[in-house]
Amino acid sequence: MKDYKLRFRQIHMDFHTSEHIAGVGEKFDAKEFAETLDEARVNSVTCFGRCHHGWLYYDSKNYPEMVHPKLVYKNLLEDQIEACHKRDIRVPVYTTIQWDHYISSRHPEWVCINEDGTMVDTCNPESKGVYEAGFYKTLCVNTGYRSYIKAHIKDIFESVKDVDGIFLDIVMVVDCSCKTCVDAMLKENYNPTNRSERLLYAKKMLEGFKKDISDYIRSFNPDASIFYNSSHIEPALRSVQESYTHWELESLPSGGWGYVHFPNSIRFARTTGLDLLGQTGKFHTMWGDFHSFKNKEALQYECYRMLAFNAKCLIGDQLDPDGKISKEVYQLIGSVYKEVEKKEAWCKDAKAVCDMAIFTPEALGFNSGCGGVIPQSVIGTSTMLEEIGHQFDIIDLESDFNDYKVILFPDEIIMGETLAQKVKNYISAGGSVIASYQSGLNPEKTAFALETFGVNYLGEAPYSPDFIVPKGEIGKGLAETEYVMYQQGTQVETAGDAEVLCDVNIPYFNRTWQHFCSHKHTPSSHQYGYPGIVKKGKVIYYSHPIFTTYAQLHPKWCKLLIKNGLDMLLPEPILRYEGPTSILACVNEQVYEKRYVLHMLHYIPEKRCQEIYTIEDVIPLYHTKVSMKLKEEAKAVRLVPEGKEIAFEYVEGRLEFVIEKINGHAMVAIEY
Numbered sequence: 001m002k003d004y005k006l007r008f009r010q011i012h013m014d015f016h017t018s019e020h021i022a023g024v025g026e027k028f029d030a031k032e033f034a035e036t037l038d039e040a041r042v043n044s045v046t047c048f049g050r051c052h053h054g055w056l057y058y059d060s061k062n063y064p065e066m067v068h069p070k071l072v073y074k075n076l077l078e079d080q081i082e083a084c085h086k087r088d089i090r091v092p093v094y095t096t097i098q099w100d101h102y103i104s105s106r107h108p109e110w111v112c113i114n115e116d117g118t119m120v121d122t123c124n125p126e127s128k129g130v131y132e133a134g135f136y137k138t139l140c141v142n143t144g145y146r147s148y149i150k151a152h153i154k155d156i157f158e159s160v161k162d163v164d165g166i167f168l169d170i171v172m173v174v175d176c177s178c179k180t181c182v183d184a185m186l187k188e189n190y191n192p193t194n195r196s197e198r199l200l201y202a203k204k205m206l207e208g209f210k211k212d213i214s215d216y217i218r219s220f221n222p223d224a225s226i227f228y229n230s231s232h233i234e235p236a237l238r239s240v241q242e243s244y245t246h247w248e249l250e251s252l253p254s255g256g257w258g259y260v261h262f263p264n265s266i267r268f269a270r271t272t273g274l275d276l277l278g279q280t281g282k283f284h285t286m287w288g289d290f291h292s293f294k295n296k297e298a299l300q301y302e303c304y305r306m307l308a309f310n311a312k313c314l315i316g317d318q319l320d321p322d323g324k325i326s327k328e329v330y331q332l333i334g335s336v337y338k339e340v341e342k343k344e345a346w347c348k349d350a351k352a353v354c355d356m357a358i359f360t361p362e363a364l365g366f367n368s369g370c371g372g373v374i375p376q377s378v379i380g381t382s383t384m385l386e387e388i389g390h391q392f393d394i395i396d397l398e399s400d401f402n403d404y405k406v407i408l409f410p411d412e413i414i415m416g417e418t419l420a421q422k423v424k425n426y427i428s429a430g431g432s433v434i435a436s437y438q439s440g441l442n443p444e445k446t447a448f449a450l451e452t453f454g455v456n457y458l459g460e461a462p463y464s465p466d467f468i469v470p471k472g473e474i475g476k477g478l479a480e481t482e483y484v485m486y487q488q489g490t491q492v493e494t495a496g497d498a499e500v501l502c503d504v505n506i507p508y509f510n511r512t513w514q515h516f517c518s519h520k521h522t523p524s525s526h527q528y529g530y531p532g533i534v535k536k537g538k539v540i541y542y543s544h545p546i547f548t549t550y551a552q553l554h555p556k557w558c559k560l561l562i563k564n565g566l567d568m569l570l571p572e573p574i575l576r577y578e579g580p581t582s583i584l585a586c587v588n589e590q591v592y593e594k595r596y597v598l599h600m601l602h603y604i605p606e607k608r609c610q611e612i613y614t615i616e617d618v619i620p621l622y623h624t625k626v627s628m629k630l631k632e633e634a635k636a637v638r639l640v641p642e643g644k645e646i647a648f649e650y651v652e653g654r655l656e657f658v659i660e661k662i663n664g665h666a667m668v669a670i671e672y
């Protein structure tokens with residue numbers, strides 16, 4: 001379905017329910033269920049067709065033996081749908097694909113096999129096999145199981161009326177050595193004994209699976225929403241985008257993903273053109289954390305951040321086995337969704353306005369497994385840019401580079417011919433580049449793939465840690481002295497008319513068992529070693545893995561060196577403000593409303609315990625000065641949804657105004 005639009009206020013109502021619990025659904029009241037959701041301003045709820053235990057929650061025509069054996073309320077799903085539809089609440093149906101305890105224990109021949117012959121358990125690599133608690137044995141969709149999945153989907157459409165869409169959970173690339181996969185790999189000339197070939201085959205096979213299943217779902221309802229959940233949205237999913245109607249970004253900040261996963265996933269996802277749904281949970285930690293409540297301030301931040309990043313909101317919950325919906329949970333959710341409802345007019349069809357982009361190393365390979373992994377180099381870059389207040393996307397090979405004034409290639413972007421040519425064209429068309437460490441090297445890592453970087457590669461730096469000496473424009477805000485660079489860089493020499501912006505001094509010696517000094521690294525010998533930062537035209541090259549270092553240790557001098565480099569390449573960025581680095585600022589545009597919308601968020605996630613980050617307080621900010629460089633000239637500036645006018649002026653071509661108070665989240669509409 002083209003241009004599928006999501007609703008703004010959604011719930012994912014988990015219902016993984018053990019067969020050892022009696023009276024399932026006995027306290028379910030359809031009217032109360034829908035009314036409670038409606039009062040919390042929920043307008044879409046994903047309800048359960050089938051759970052990870054493998055049980056069905058509707059009156060199945062074809063698989064009565066798979067209906068939950070203790071289900072008292074036989075038409076649970078049907079009545080959830082009917083009651084919700086009466087209140088115009090959409091109800092996509094949840095089903096599970098790779099985790100199903102009923103199927104995996106009855107059909108071990110359908111379970112993915114590790115190379116050592118054991119069964120794949122996605123969440124317990126050291127699984128006790130049959131005797132492990134949990135439903136994480138992972139099913140292979142290349143086996144006879146696929147026919148069952150299709151029969152099950154057919155059963156949903158035949159047994160349940162008005163299915164709005166299907167949410168297919170746990171659909172991941174799995175390194176599988178089951179008989180079906182091995183035979184298929186041999187037939188298609190993959191080497192099954194090689195892990196990367198197995199993963200390539202698994203990726204291709206899974207793409208075929210998604211296409212097959214989406215075509216099948218669309219044969220029952222061409223308008224059904226369809227989503228295959230593997231949590232992280234990455235460049236590798238582009239090739240199978242047609243099988244999805246939208247993206248859902250499962251990313252519970254207190255559930256293992258942390259607060260950094262969501263922005264780094266959505267900054268790419270929002271460039272693909274599909275509508276977006278952010279997923280968090282009402283749980284204090286994670287799915288299945290019954291009778292726990294997320295702090296309201298954390299829930300506000302997570303939902304408002306979704307809006308700022310052009311996504312609709314989804315909050316995960318789990319219905320108690322007796323089927324009674326919790327009033328208290330929906331008071332919490334409602335307190336946030338009532339605010340979302342007021343804000344959404346300024347978020348509808350909004351597009352990010354960016355002058356920069358980070359090229360992700362994910363574009364050069366692909367992730368697999370549970371949750372996805374954001375490369376450290378990307379996290380370091382995006383953390384820096386967010387702290388500075390820059391507006392940026394995350395991009396891949398298929399992106400149009402000319403949409404951005406500056407592209408950052410962090411630390412590990414090896415350039416084959418296609419990418420090198422694309423970067424060359426971008427630079428000759430006037431684009432600016434920041435590259436660091438190995439970015440720009442050819443696939444053999446013997447030389448830079450393009451001359452436009454102004455450096456020749458001599459090899460890995462002979463000393464590490466070594467010491468950068470800031471000076472001049474690139475060193476603004478730093479002393480002209482040595483600053484340690486913790487991770488080993490490259491040794492380069494300048495080529496052509498390139499200019500060295502910073503030198504690197506070397507230590508007396510590298511720390512080894514034969515010679516070392518003090519507790520940590522050896523101090524500087526104050527002797528010059530090699531260039532640290534080189535500029536050629538609109539390209540600045542940093543010889544250290546400066547972004548990975550920032551992700552790991554957060555040295556402020558690394559950020560300032562990048563900030564100053566960006567100021568040299570892009571003196572007039574879209575946004576500047578005077579405020580703490582804890583602000584998250586996003587600039588969006590609603591073209592058809594003729595306005596820009598600036599989101600300013602100020603919530604501070606803190607780690608006050610061993611395991612998770614959370615937010616307990618909203619610390620308001622006052623008199624935040626904002627300066628913007630926008631294409632269109634402002635006619636009015638307004639705090640929204642309040643509607644209060646804000647005085648503004650133009651100073652040297654930049655729009656300037658003051659936000660009196662940011663109480664967690666402020667939106668400013670700039671009307672043109």
Ligand SMILES: [Zn+2]
Nearest residue numbers: 140176178181
């Ligand atoms: Zn397999």
